[in-house]
Amino acid sequence: MAGRVVHASAAPKPVGAYPHARRVGDLLFLSGIGPRDPASDAIPGNEYFADGRVRAYDITAQAHAVLANVRAVLEASGARWEDLVDVTAYLTDMARDFKAWNAVWAEYFPDPATAPCRTTLGITALPTPIAIELKCVAALKGDTP
Template sequence: MMSDAIHAGNAPKAVGSYPHARRVGNTLYLSGIGPRDPQTNAIAGNEYFADGRVRKYDIEAQARAVFANVRAVLDASGARWDDLVDVTVYLTDMARDFKAYNAVWAEHFPDAAAAPCRTTLGITALPTPIAIELKCVAQLKE
């Protein structure tokens, strides 16, 4: 089966040696996507101490930025928002952020019956100072 790597020009650069997405047949697998700004690499909602440590962050701003970055990868792949079938969400502070994240999710997927499946995991850290990352799978129309 044919496999095509996708590198999206309007999405943040990968933090490692991997594509933004890979299409295998009619299935699109997105690599983990975070809230970094594609042009500046800034992280939405982060405020820092003088030494560079994160002082505080805004999970709603990061969630909206993640969704925008997912859309950019979908667009570059020839997919649409409603092609998403499965999303894994990684939160670094489940207790603090789940409710606010869930509200942003509902803004982007107002019809729960049409929303993709979702699994949300609480984890201790991500590779950059972000509080959220999404791993998505989409089914493309022929």
């Protein structure tokens, strides 16, 4: 497959056989990025029952964590936050979490004129007990490694 593969040591390891990102020309495609802590693999804001099922979660904590993980992958790719052009967000509970997700988004992208495009989808589940995952595309300058 064409393009330079990126593995970011400061981001959580992928949960499958895929890279954190792949650069093709002046575009950088990030694989789905979740909020897991890169050092411990813990999910910020999750509370569990004794049997391991999720009892409660904090979408705000997970939203901040997922954006930090996206930043780590961008930086490992030689990209900047400002290079993001498109973000697809997947929420496991749109009715409960969309407003909080919007609030966190506005902290990181306060000016809609300079923010990346964004689509938010409600889905039934993600492969780990997380409430949010992001799929991102960045546009890079030709001299970025």
